Amino acid sequence: MLRPFSFHEPTSLAEAVTLHATLENAAYYAGGTELLLIMKEGLVRYDHLINLKSIEALRGIEVRENNGRAGQRRLRIGALTRHAELTEDATVARHIPALADLARRIGNIRVRNAGTIGGNLAFGEPRSDLAAFLLALGAEIEAVGLEGSRKIPAGEFWLGPLETALLPDEVVQAVELPLDPSERCGYAKIAVREFPTAGVAMSLTLVDGAERVGALRLAVTAVHAVPTRLPQVEHWASGQEVAQLLNFGPDEWAEVAAGDLHPVDDIYGSKDYKLHLVGVLIARLLRSLVTDAAEA
Amino acid sequence: MEIHCRVNGHAVAFQVEPYELMANVLRNRFGLKGLKVACERQICGACTVLLDGEPVSACCTLALEMRGRDVETIEGVGNARTLHDLQTAFIEEAGLQCGYCTPGMVLTSLALLRKKPHPELADITEWLHGNICRCASYAGIVAAIQRAARAAAKEGSDGSYA
Numbered sequence: 001m002l003r004p005f006s007f008h009e010p011t012s013l014a015e016a017v018t019l020h021a022t023l024e025n026a027a028y029y030a031g032g033t034e035l036l037l038i039m040k041e042g043l044v045r046y047d048h049l050i051n052l053k054s055i056e057a058l059r060g061i062e063v064r065e066n067n068g069r070a071g072q073r074r075l076r077i078g079a080l081t082r083h084a085e086l087t088e089d090a091t092v093a094r095h096i097p098a099l100a101d102l103a104r105r106i107g108n109i110r111v112r113n114a115g116t117i118g119g120n121l122a123f124g125e126p127r128s129d130l131a132a133f134l135l136a137l138g139a140e141i142e143a144v145g146l147e148g149s150r151k152i153p154a155g156e157f158w159l160g161p162l163e164t165a166l167l168p169d170e171v172v173q174a175v176e177l178p179l180d181p182s183e184r185c186g187y188a189k190i191a192v193r194e195f196p197t198a199g200v201a202m203s204l205t206l207v208d209g210a211e212r213v214g215a216l217r218l219a220v221t222a223v224h225a226v227p228t229r230l231p232q233v234e235h236w237a238s239g240q241e242v243a244q245l246l247n248f249g250p251d252e253w254a255e256v257a258a259g260d261l262h263p264v265d266d267i268y269g270s271k272d273y274k275l276h277l278v279g280v281l282i283a284r285l286l287r288s289l290v291t292d293a294a295e296a
Numbered sequence: 297m298e299i300h301c302r303v304n305g306h307a308v309a310f311q312v313e314p315y316e317l318m319a320n321v322l323r324n325r326f327g328l329k330g331l332k333v334a335c336e337r338q339i340c341g342a343c344t345v346l347l348d349g350e351p352v353s354a355c356c357t358l359a360l361e362m363r364g365r366d367v368e369t370i371e372g373v374g375n376a377r378t379l380h381d382l383q384t385a386f387i388e389e390a391g392l393q394c395g396y397c398t399p400g401m402v403l404t405s406l407a408l409l410r411k412k413p414h415p416e417l418a419d420i421t422e423w424l425h426g427n428i429c430r431c432a433s434y435a436g437i438v439a440a441i442q443r444a445a446r447a448a449a450k451e452g453s454d455g456s457y458a
Contacts, residue, residue: 007297007314007360036356037337049314084350108426109404111338113350114357194339194426 079118304372
């Protein structure tokens with residue numbers, strides 16, 4: 001049973017934001033895969049739900065060319081895009097197939113049919129698969145509020161568990177991922193059920209005939225209070241020979257990652273176990289991305 | 297709110313409050329008790345129904361989302377006299393014991409076979425991953441899906457699964 005609320009269905013972003021600003025105790029609602037759960041559990045109570053699903057400006061997947069200021073080509077994904085749609089979209093498959101592969105493994109089939117990328121990000125779940133991937137790729141989150149529209153770099157978006165940089169009336173409009181043909185990316189996770197125990201996203205650029213690491217970006221989810229980059233590992237791996245790095249096993253990677261990560265012991269595992277998982281996933285990802293590069 | 301939709305092929309119209317859940321409306325208003333409310337958090341799959349052919353958790357979906365859509369519950373699969381071929385396959389492969397998870401398992405399997413009439417094992421596990429069977433009939437459930445897929449292929453259908 002849900003406690004009573006009124007239901008509103010704006011057809012434009014401006015209307016939605018105005019509604020949210022003027023109604024007392026209102027929440028934005030799209031797929032509801034997180035919102036309805038916390039409402040059912042009585043953790044939150046809202047007097048108004050604002051349905052975002054009639055707003056066309058929140059839909060669509062397209063490639064945007066540079067914006068005339070020598071900006072980068074990017075893949076723009078509307079906030080209402082469901083995980084199931086990411087899994088099957090032809091544009092995503094052509095430009096960032098690793099994203100489709102990630103989306104295919106979010107939660108379970110029912111969650112994927114209802115849940116949206118905008119909702120996933122806005123909820124600020126510390127174990128979000130998408131969060132790690134967006135961090136590793138250096139994505140931007142476009143948000144719209146009373147002051148208008150702004151772009152928030154992924155690195156500035158997640159502030160704490162269930163806490164994002166979104167201002168109270170702001171709604172995620174779209175996510176933009178840079179498209180770099182020289183970049184290989186992937187996501188690997190270890191998950192017993194719907195959320196990962198650890199997830200690692202990697203973006204890799206190889207140079208010198210694919211023998212050396214030009215740039216490496218790594219992000220981890222579920223291991224810290226927020227999804228986080230691994231700057232020490234990135235710095236350490238940059239410029240190294242691929243063949244050398246492939247010799248490292250999970251233990252070696254875990255040791256390097258321990259400089260960036262300070263997990264806690266909890267029911268999902270001890271801190272050593274979580275570091276070990278991160279090591280396993282980094283080694284696994286590097287191997288698969290390097291192999292892809294060799295086959296290209 | 298006024299809802300017009302189709303439930304198991306029948307056009308229906310009813311009033312609903314925005315805060316009513318689909319599972320409660322289907323079970324208590326329509327008497328469709330095949331779906332079960334168990335975990336209440338989208339983990340177990342016992343409340344699975346098909347919304348426009350896609351599996352969703354009825355216990356975590358607002359009833360108003362039924363507006364203008366096709367809803368299928370287990371009661372719409374086969375009928376009292378004639379089982380759907382998929383249901384027969386479940387029986388033949390021992391894909392159920394207590395039957396509690398079975399409506400969700402059958403509906404999800406049906407949605408899968410409609411989308412992929414010749415599913416690989418990886419497809420089956422990807423789709424059925426969110427449906428839990430406490431009796432551990434998993435091997436039988438997988439075998440049932442594979443059996444149903446083979447039978448449909450043998451019948452030389454147009455490639456689609458009903």
